[in-house]
Amino acid sequence: xxxxxxxxxxxxxxxxxxxxxxxxxxxxxxxxxxxxxxxxxxxxxxxxxxxxxxxxxxxxxxxxxxxxxxxxxxxxxxxxxxxxxxxxxxxxxxxxxxxxxxxxxxxxxxxxxxxxxxxxxxxxxxxxxxxxxxxxxxxxxxxxxxxxxxxxxxxxxxxxxxxxxxxxxxxxxxxxxxxxxxxxxxxxxxxxxxxxxxxxxxxxxxxxxxxxxxxxxxxxxxxxxxxxxxxxxxxxxxxxxxxxxxxxxxx
Ligand SMILES: Nc1ncnc2c1ncn2[C@@H]1O[C@H](COP(=O)(O)OP(=O)(O)O)[C@@H](O)[C@H]1O
Ligand SMILES: [Mg+2]
Numbered sequence: 001x002x003x004x005x006x007x008x009x010x011x012x013x014x015x016x017x018x019x020x021x022x023x024x025x026x027x028x029x030x031x032x033x034x035x036x037x038x039x040x041x042x043x044x045x046x047x048x049x050x051x052x053x054x055x056x057x058x059x060x061x062x063x064x065x066x067x068x069x070x071x072x073x074x075x076x077x078x079x080x081x082x083x084x085x086x087x088x089x090x091x092x093x094x095x096x097x098x099x100x101x102x103x104x105x106x107x108x109x110x111x112x113x114x115x116x117x118x119x120x121x122x123x124x125x126x127x128x129x130x131x132x133x134x135x136x137x138x139x140x141x142x143x144x145x146x147x148x149x150x151x152x153x154x155x156x157x158x159x160x161x162x163x164x165x166x167x168x169x170x171x172x173x174x175x176x177x178x179x180x181x182x183x184x185x186x187x188x189x190x191x192x193x194x195x196x197x198x199x200x201x202x203x204x205x206x207x208x209x210x211x212x213x214x215x216x217x218x219x220x221x222x223x224x225x226x227x228x229x230x231x232x233x234x235x236x237x238x239x240x241x242x243x244x245x246x247x248x249x250x251x
Contacts, residue, residue, distance in 0.1 A: 001026045001203055002047070002095075002172055007056035007083070009039075009046045016042045018227040019056065024172065024205050029198050031206040031214040031235070033248055034224035040207040041100050043224070044174045047205075048097045049087035058082040060093055060172075092120055094171030098178065100207075102161040106150025110141050113149045113160055117167030126169065133200075134163040137193055155186040162193070172203045179210045191217050211248035215239045223248070 002024040009017040016039050024030045034040050045051040047058055059079040082090050096117075104113050114134060118127045135142040138159040144152065149160055158178055165173055178194065179187040187210065195217045198204050208214035215221055215235045223231040223244060231244065238244050 001061050002205065003057075003059040003061070003079070004043075004047070005057045005059070007043075007046060007053045007058060009042050009051055010054050011042075016227055017046060017053075020224075020227075020229055021056075022222050022229065022232070024203060026203055027198075027201065028220065029194070029204045029206055029218045031208055031211075031218040031221045032224055033208055033211040033214055033221055035248075036209065037226075038224040039227045040209075040224055041176055042227075044097055044176050044205070044207055047082065047090075048095055048174060049082065049085055049090040050097075053083040056083070060095065091168065094169075095174065096165040096168045096170030096172070097174040098161045098165040098176060100176035100180065102154075102157045104149040104152075104157050104160050104164065106148065108149055109146050110149060110152070110160060111145045113164050114141070114167050117164035118169075120168065127167070130167055130169055134166055137166075137196060138163055154181050155183070155190070158182060158186075158190060159193075162190075162197075166197070166202075170202070172205065173197070174205050174207070176207045177209060178206070179208060179213060187213060211244065212239075215244075 004020050004022045006019045006021050007017055008019055020043055032040055032043060042051060046053050060082050061079050080093060105116065114131060121127055140156055141159055141163055152160060162178065178190050182190060191213050194204065206214055206218060215238055218235040220234050221238045222229050
């Protein structure tokens with residue numbers, strides 16, 4: 001559904017992504033793991049059009065339901081080139097990001113924050129359905145509808161950020177460190193909910209420093225080090241890989 005083909009991203013002269021290639025297939029959870037500063041957020045911001053790719057290409061497959069990913073070197077034909085679009089255009093195509101550090105609107109209520117996620121939609125019935133779905137996933141949010149986002153706990157803010165991202169009814173959800181700063185019990189809960197969202201059919205690209213938890217719910221993973229993908233494979237293989245265990249699992 002999503003293909004990054006040798007993507008390079010810079011901050012001025014700083015070469016942050018040095019040719020990232022990865023794919024996310026329909027229905028998968030793919031995780032991108034790596035230490036602080038590896039380039040995980042930069043990757044998501046390049047996909048979502050917040051940062052420009054200076055070289056390489058990013059494709060969103062139009063008919064992801066019926067097509068598999070094109071094999072390497074094949075012409076991607078009618079696929080949409082995301083790297084030529086603005087962030088708002090990428091969002092309208094169904095790519096929705098839950099940003100690192102939550103970034104909810106602190107002064108807006110829970111309800112208003114969720115409404116912001118659906119701002120580009122006009123299908124009132126669909127929006128109501130999705131709101132119901134968000135409340136099923138996060139009952140806590142329903143209990144706090146009129147509370148200002150900034151007064152929620154860290155875990156609740158994370159739920160709100162994910163809920164807001166879901167309110168655009170995305171085709172693919174980009175999650176940037178959803179477990180960051182949460183107590184262990186909440187970390188477990190968040191990962192469980194991410195899996196539930198995936199079980200309901202959502203395709204997810206999950207960025208995490210918590211490699212252990214991310215690999216446990218993911219189908220496949222990529223390991224990012226200083227702007228390069230150094231390892232990739234199915235999640236079970238990566239969990240069993242001694243290199244990964246030593247560098248990322250604290251084993
Ligand atoms: N706004 C910025 N200006 C300059 N360098 C940046 C900026 N944001 C990130 N970087 C650098 O790009 C690299 C990747 O950062 P980032 O994508 O945030 O890593 P991660 O999300 O994996 O922790 C780091 O070396 C970081 O210092
Ligand atoms: Mg980051």
